Amino acid sequence: MSTYATPPINPLRIALAAAQGTLTPEGPLLTRRLSDLEGLFADEPARKRAADGDDPVVYTVAASPVPEVARELPQSVTTILPGAVGGEFHMTKGHQHPDPQGEIYLGLAGRGGLLLHDGTRTEWIEMEPGVIGYIPPGWAHRSVNIGDEPYRFLAVYPGSAGHDYGWVVKHGMGRRVFRDGASYTLAPFSAAT
Numbered sequence: 446m447s448t449y450a451t452p453p454i455n456p457l458r459i460a461l462a463a464a465q466g467t468l469t470p471e472g473p474l475l476t477r478r479l480s481d482l483e484g485l486f487a488d489e490p491a492r493k494r495a496a497d498g499d500d501p502v503v504y505t506v507a508a509s510p511v512p513e514v515a516r517e518l519p520q521s522v523t524t525i526l527p528g529a530v531g532g533e534f535h536m537t538k539g540h541q542h543p544d545p546q547g548e549i550y551l552g553l554a555g556r557g558g559l560l561l562h563d564g565t566r567t568e569w570i571e572m573e574p575g576v577i578g579y580i581p582p583g584w585a586h587r588s589v590n591i592g593d594e595p596y597r598f599l600a601v602y603p604g605s606a607g608h609d610y611g612w613v614v615k616h617g618m619g620r621r622v623f624r625d626g627a628s629y630t631l632a633p634f635s636a637a638t
């Protein structure tokens with residue numbers, strides 16, 4: 446398995462293969478299955494049934510070797526596979542940056558959405574190839590695949606930003622995103638049952 450490089454890092458040429466979802470040279474690859482996402486979807490019994498069954502992959506995050514440390518600017522490609530749990534579209538866990546710093550996403554493939562919540566306000570940005578979603582400091586963020594193909598995006602973020610998952614458990618994400626025919630609907634956020 447590839448790992449992060451240790452600073453000081455030399456200038457890097459990094460090849461982005463949008464169709465494959467890879468960065469070369471490679472860093473760590475993270476795979477999250479339904480069994481890793483307990484309490485995330487509104488219909489927790491449906492998630493558990495699927496996790497106890499074939500336990501599908503929900504998303505992968507392929508990073509470059511640039512590490513998540515202060516002053517570095519890591520990048521990663523996230524691919525969210527199509528699917529839903531109890532009608533709720535596949536999504537990332539969602540997190541807040543403990544060190545409030547911005548981040549950008551660039552849509553590479555498929556159709557998705559960027560859900561943002563600051564504890565009071567909620568925003569939704571539709572994502573597709575070529576669209577940049579800007580995440581300002583202080584906004585928790587979660588990505589959702591609203592299509593029938595893999596939804597893929599490049600993330601670039603300050604290495605010291607960090608990932609606070611507890612914030613999302615405590616505050617929620619403002620909305621949930623459900624399949625609605627060939628489209629989607631944003632429903633008020635509800636705790637997992």
Ligand SMILES: O=P(O)(O)OC[C@H]1O[C@](O)(CO)[C@@H](O)[C@@H]1O
Pocket residue numbers: 506520521522523537538539540548586587588600602608
């Ligand atoms: O950390 P989460 O919420 O599971 O989501 C993963 C996402 O977070 C990042 O690690 C950085 O924000 C992205 O590369 C990736 O899309």
